[in-house]
Amino acid sequence: NIDAHFYFVEKSATNFKCLAESIRLSEWSSEIDKSIFLHHASFQDVANEIVAKTQARHPKGGSRAIFFLDQCGWAEVNAKLIASMAQHLNYKAEFILNFACEWLASYIHGGEKFIKAYDGLGIHDLVPLSELLKLKEETNCDYRYAIAAKLGPALKAATHAAFFSPFYVEPANGNNHGYWLVHLAPRLRARNAMMDVYYKKQTHIRAFGNTGLRMLAFLPDVEPTGHLTGFNFDNET
Numbered sequence: 001n002i003d004a005h006f007y008f009v010e011k012s013a014t015n016f017k018c019l020a021e022s023i024r025l026s027e028w029s030s031e032i033d034k035s036i037f038l039h040h041a042s043f044q045d046v047a048n049e050i051v052a053k054t055q056a057r058h059p060k061g062g063s064r065a066i067f068f069l070d071q072c073g074w075a076e077v078n079a080k081l082i083a084s085m086a087q088h089l090n091y092k093a094e095f096i097l098n099f100a101c102e103w104l105a106s107y108i109h110g111g112e113k114f115i116k117a118y119d120g121l122g123i124h125d126l127v128p129l130s131e132l133l134k135l136k137e138e139t140n141c142d143y144r145y146a147i148a149a150k151l152g153p154a155l156k157a158a159t160h161a162a163f164f165s166p167f168y169v170e171p172a173n174g175n176n177h178g179y180w181l182v183h184l185a186p187r188l189r190a191r192n193a194m195m196d197v198y199y200k201k202q203t204h205i206r207a208f209g210n211t212g213l214r215m216l217a218f219l220p221d222v223e224p225t226g227h228l229t230g231f232n233f234d235n236e237t
Contacts, residue, residue, distance in 0.1 A: 004035065005035050005037065007037050007050050008023070008039065009043045011040075016040045044078065054089060055088065055089070064092055065092070065093040066094045066095075067085070067093065067094070067096070067097075072098075072100075074101065074121070079158035082161075082184065083122075083160045086184075086186070091162075091186045092186055094184065094185050094190055095159070095182075096181065097181075097184075099166075099179060100180075101148050101180045102177045103177055105144035110133055114129075115129060123151070123154040126158060131150070132147050156184075161184035161186070163184070163185040163186070163187070163190070165195075166182050167182075167205045167206070167207050168205065168206045169181055202233045202234055203233070206233075
């Protein structure tokens with residue numbers, strides 16, 4: 001048996017009402033306020049509280065926590081917050097987050113609102129927005145791949161993750177706006193467990209390896225698009 005606590009956090013009032021009602025009508029309704037805790041708030045506002053409660057349950061640091069951060073977009077992801085949480089949980093926590101990398105790259109500009117949103121990512125000191133805007137102007141092929149090649153290593157460094165796996169989820173409707181399902185893991189075994197799932201499911205996901213394999217880096221000499229196609233979880237792979 002796994003003695004787990006579950007924290008559900010939802011900022012939207014309508015979505016939170018639906019979430020709460022769904023749990024109350026489920027077989028787990030008796031666990032509300034016992035092992036299931038609901039928060040009508042943004043994740044940033046309750047993250048420290050959840051970390052503190054986790055620490056209280058495991059004062060010797062033996063906790064194993066997994067955070068699923070399902071933002072809609074990219075501006076809600078805060079790399080420095082993730083790094084702080086990981087540190088306070090003795091670097092034993094895993095993080096899985098949706099990151100709309102292609103939306104960021106496609107609509108990047110130097111406007112005030114975009115600058116504010118980008119600063120909220122917590123990677124500006126590693127990759128300034130001006131550097132990405134320069135790539136957009138000077139890249140001869142599709143600049144989105146050049147920008148993505150900068151974002152990945154920056155997110156890994158800013159979150160202090162030992163293992164960073166950006167699984168690219170391909171859009172099913174052909175709108176060319178895919179996103180990363182980012183897995184931040186403290187141990188190689190945790191990363192391998194995630195890879196095993198994708199080998200088994202073989203869904204519309206691709207993985208890009210570390211820059212040491214030249215799989216996530218910008219490669220203008222490979223083909224006109226300047227990027228590799230990634231690692232598909234199919235029989236041929």
